[in-house]
Amino acid sequence: MSSMENLAEALRLKREKDEAASAPSNEQVQQWEQSLKTLFAQLESWMSPLIESGVAKVRRVTKTKSENPSSDVFVSYEVPMLIIEINHKTAVVDVIGLFVSNTDGRVGLIGDDKRFLISRSLSPTEGWIISTYLNTSDTAPSVERPLSEEALAEALANYL
Numbered sequence: 413m414s415s416m417e418n419l420a421e422a423l424r425l426k427r428e429k430d431e432a433a434s435a436p437s438n439e440q441v442q443q444w445e446q447s448l449k450t451l452f453a454q455l456e457s458w459m460s461p462l463i464e465s466g467v468a469k470v471r472r473v474t475k476t477k478s479e480n481p482s483s484d485v486f487v488s489y490e491v492p493m494l495i496i497e498i499n500h501k502t503a504v505v506d507v508i509g510l511f512v513s514n515t516d517g518r519v520g521l522i523g524d525d526k527r528f529l530i531s532r533s534l535s536p537t538e539g540w541i542i543s544t545y546l547n548t549s550d551t552a553p554s555v556e557r558p559l560s561e562e563a564l565a566e567a568l569a570n571y572l
Contacts, residue, residue: 437481441489444510444517447532451519451540452492455505458561462498462568469497481511496523498571505530521567528567530559542567 413421452472462468473495478488487510494505503523512518512531521528521542529543542563543553557563 437485437487440510441487445489445491447517447538448491448507448519451530451532452494452505455494455564458564459496459568467498468568471495477507477509479509479511496568498568501571503568503571523571526570529553 456470456472459468459470463470471494473493474490475493476488477491478486480486491507493507496503496505501523503521505519505521508518508520508529510517515531516534516538517532519530519532521530527545529545531541531543533539533541540559541556542559544555544567545553
């Protein structure tokens with residue numbers, strides 16, 4: 413074998429090893445993408461009265477998110493993002509990531525000096541918790557509760 417053939421074989425084996433290491437992460441990412449689609453559709457549905465009454469505008473965009481959960485695994489996937497305008501103020505619902513400590517994925521609702529973290533838990537079943545951080549410098553949430561239409565309304569009321 414020539415040196416280039418040896419290199420080609422080594423690179424092929426490395427690629428196969430990397431793909432095998434990424435397989436579980438890729439399955440998690442596919443689950444995460446589906447959870448995000450469901451979550452963002454639910455958020456938009458809950459905000460529809462605000463949009464219909466003309467006090468809010470919501471725009472959905474898609475962006476690429478990349479994460480490196482371990483030294484040998486790199487994943488890249490498409491995620492939604494909501495840009496919300498309420499009374500001339502802007503808030504963004506943005507994906508923080510799947511591989512975030514102490515969660516099964518996290519999304520942020522961030523605007524001005526307020527932030528809310530929306531964390532997914534898969535145990536015992538899939539659910540979302542919203543944590544309220546009234547100042548961006550806060551290190552602990554002031555309130556944590558299950559995500560619901562009421563919890564989202566209370567979060568968005570902070571932007572009045």
